[in-house]
Amino acid sequence: xxxxxxxxxxxxxxxxxxxxxxxxxxxxxxxxxxxxxxxxxxxxxxxxxxxxxxxxxxxxxxxxxxxxxxxxxxxxxxxxxxxxxxxxxxxxxxxxxxxxxxxxxxxxxxxxxxxxxxxxxxxxxxxxxxxxxxxxxxxxxxxxxxxxxxxxxxxxxxxxxxxxxxxxxxxxxxxxxxxxxxxxxxxxxxxxxxxxxxxxxxxxxxxxxxxxxxxxxxxxxxxxxxxxxx
Amino acid sequence: xxxxxxxxxxxxxxxxxxxxxxxxxxxxxxxxxxxxxxxxxxxxxxxxxxxxxxxxxxxxxxxxxxxxxxxxxxxxxxxxxxxxxxxxxxxxxxxxxxxxxxxxxxxxxxxxxxxxxxxxxxxxxxxxxxxxxxxxxxxxxxxxxxxxxxxxxxxxxxxxxxxxxxxxxxxxxxxxxxxxxxxxxxxxxxxxxxxxxxxxxxxxxxxxxxxxxxxxxxxxxxxxxxxxxxxxxxxxxxxxxxxxxxxxxxxxxxxxxxxxxxxxxxxxxxxxxxxxxxxxxxxxxxxxxxxxxxxxxxxxxxxxxxxxxxxxxxxxxxxxxxxxxxxxxxxxxxxxxxxxxxxxxxxxxxxxxxxxxxxxxxxxxxxxxxxxxxxxxxxxx
Numbered sequence: 194x195x196x197x198x199x200x201x202x203x204x205x206x207x208x209x210x211x212x213x214x215x216x217x218x219x220x221x222x223x224x225x226x227x228x229x230x231x232x233x234x235x236x237x238x239x240x241x242x243x244x245x246x247x248x249x250x251x252x253x254x255x256x257x258x259x260x261x262x263x264x265x266x267x268x269x270x271x272x273x274x275x276x277x278x279x280x281x282x283x284x285x286x287x288x289x290x291x292x293x294x295x296x297x298x299x300x301x302x303x304x305x306x307x308x309x310x311x312x313x314x315x316x317x318x319x320x321x322x323x324x325x326x327x328x329x330x331x332x333x334x335x336x337x338x339x340x341x342x343x344x345x346x347x348x349x350x351x352x353x354x355x356x357x358x359x360x361x362x363x364x365x366x367x368x369x370x371x372x373x374x375x376x377x378x379x380x381x382x383x384x385x386x387x388x389x390x391x392x393x394x395x396x397x398x399x400x401x402x403x404x405x406x407x408x409x410x411x412x413x414x415x416x417x418x419x420x421x422x423x
Numbered sequence: 424x425x426x427x428x429x430x431x432x433x434x435x436x437x438x439x440x441x442x443x444x445x446x447x448x449x450x451x452x453x454x455x456x457x458x459x460x461x462x463x464x465x466x467x468x469x470x471x472x473x474x475x476x477x478x479x480x481x482x483x484x485x486x487x488x489x490x491x492x493x494x495x496x497x498x499x500x501x502x503x504x505x506x507x508x509x510x511x512x513x514x515x516x517x518x519x520x521x522x523x524x525x526x527x528x529x530x531x532x533x534x535x536x537x538x539x540x541x542x543x544x545x546x547x548x549x550x551x552x553x554x555x556x557x558x559x560x561x562x563x564x565x566x567x568x569x570x571x572x573x574x575x576x577x578x579x580x581x582x583x584x585x586x587x588x589x590x591x592x593x594x595x596x597x598x599x600x601x602x603x604x605x606x607x608x609x610x611x612x613x614x615x616x617x618x619x620x621x622x623x624x625x626x627x628x629x630x631x632x633x634x635x636x637x638x639x640x641x642x643x644x645x646x647x648x649x650x651x652x653x654x655x656x657x658x659x660x661x662x663x664x665x666x667x668x669x670x671x672x673x674x675x676x677x678x679x680x681x682x683x684x685x686x687x688x689x690x691x692x693x694x695x696x697x698x699x700x701x702x703x704x705x706x707x708x709x710x711x712x713x714x715x716x717x718x719x720x721x722x723x724x725x726x727x728x729x730x731x732x733x734x735x736x737x738x739x740x741x742x743x744x745x746x747x748x749x750x751x752x753x754x755x756x757x758x759x760x761x762x763x764x765x766x767x768x769x770x771x772x773x774x775x776x777x778x779x780x781x782x783x784x785x786x787x788x789x790x791x792x793x794x795x796x797x798x799x800x801x802x803x804x
Contacts, residue, residue: 245800248704249798250704250798250799250800251798251799251800251801252798252801270709270796270797270798271708271709271710271796273798274703274706274707274708274709275708277703277704277706278706278707278708281706283704283705285704289697289701289704290701291440291698291701292440293439293440293441294436294440298436302433302702302705302707303705303706303707305426305429305430305432305433306426306429306430306702306706306707306708306711307426307429308425308426308427308428308429309425309429310425310429311429311432350705354706
């Protein structure tokens with residue numbers, strides 16, 4: 194289990210029209226191992242960007258991101274990929290699947306690179322899918338699943354290698370209350386085994402005592418975006 | 424090792440789940456490989472046939488020389504050659520080219536027409552003066568049949584009788600030949616009492632000394648002597664693919680296919696970039712992403728190479744090397760009368776795989792590596 198830290202992180206995007214948006218402005222964050230963090234805020238406030246920067250999927254323009262004693266924001270990409278496999282699981286908000294591979298093959302794609310045999314990969318993928326209420330969908334193709342099912346499958350993929358840190362971007366969008374409860378239960382189980390869980394969501398509706406919440410603001414004016422509100 | 428195996432499995436699955444991309448890549452590779460393999464197959468088949476003939480042929484080939492070119496030698500020189508120590512047999516022969524029916528044919532004047540009875544032929548052998556045996560290709564083109572008549576424009580007064588038509592199976596060398604008695608050939612070319620070459624057989628180990636003695640033989644005049652090794656080297660050179668129109672066409676096809684492959688891979692770069700981004704976000708290492716691409720393209724190359732060998736074989740085997748054979752055998756038409764000799768071995772398959780791998784990897788490794796070393800969400804194909 195590892196501690197995640199962000200120190201003075203800045204991240205900006207420039208649109209095709211040349212408009213520059215400062216999404217993260219000097220963000221500081223300290224997440225001890227086992228933290229359950231909600232990143233909330235309206236659309237466009239930078240929740241996903243924060244997750245991506247913390248997960249090492251993109252580099253900050255300035256500032257530092259630490260995983261334990263590793264300053265990943267300044268490590269070579271090859272080194273970051275090794276640490277990411279060891280520590281991080283990411284469930285994306287948008288559909289990101291390998292087309293025409295079955296759901297269990299998508300869920301267990303990382304395990305293939307680890308040299309795990311197909312039967313074992315399938316078993317582990319099915320186990321994760323079952324936790325999220327999708328036991329019968331392992332052999333389907335991703336596009337045969339509904340939006341909510343695909344989100345759950347994405348979460349199963351993020352958990353299949355039992356990461357130390359789970360990043361889930363809008364994991365319960367477009368799902369019914371029952372499914373949302375199942376997703377929350379699984380994330381709580383991961384947290385209970387010691388994993389740090391970072392959930393980006395519009396609202397921290399599952400918040401429990403001890404959870405942390407940061408609220409992001411839309412970049413309507415310079416300095417207003419990407420600052421934790423609470 | 425097991426991770427390589429599993430990544431290899433995934434590479435195979437990628438080929439299946441992108442059938443269009445796989446088909447276009449294999450098609451581009453085949454466009455380069457098939458003419459290459461078919462051409463090499465024919466070249467090797469012809470070379471083997473020539474070597475077989477050479478193995479059964481003479482030890483020395485003696486021709487006259489005048490002003491640096493080959494020239495006839497007097498027939499009487501045969502006795503002088505026979506007198507050289509080590510020589511066991513001397514056979515005179517006339518070989519020349521002559522137009523017949525608008526086609527340039529090889530005329531072969533043989534000293535012992537009866538010896539041709541063993542050659543597969545439709546009709547009969549050379550039994551009477553004025554008889555000729557005609558190659559299958561020539562007979563087909565000129566509509567010649569046994570008992571038909573034949574004249575050469577260079578000497579229309581001499582009328583020959585087609586005694587028989589050589590079967591195509593006699594060998595590709597025979598397709599465009601007119602065989603006649605040596606006296607008839609000498610008369611046709613106005614070289615009575617002369618031959619174009621002597622075929623000389625010598626005792627084992629006497630080849631060099633006999634050649635030296637022949638060069639200094641009084642009364643023979645200036646001669647050119649080729650031994651079996653030299654002729655073998657010429658055969659190897661002659662059937663190589665290092666020069667000529669075939670090579671030019673092959674490199675043109677190679678360049679086009681490489682260009683097409685780059686275009687295809689360029690079009691699929693966005694999709695490829697999306698996949699690489701996802702795999703890396705899931706935890707794949709840079710070198711694993713690269714290995715996946717290498718194995719995927721390697722499998723595609725293997726598939727294309729194996730398919731190309733099959734297509735090339737079908738082209739030169741059942742397809743008789745249509746459109747291709749004339750580049751290797753002068754005078755052959757676009758559609759040969761029978762199958763041309765060819766030879767495919769494991770080395771050709773290996774060469775095909777190596778070439779295909781070179782093409783695909785050159786088109787994919789660098790772009791993949793450039794994508795793989797970027798953070799996953801900063802990949803912009």
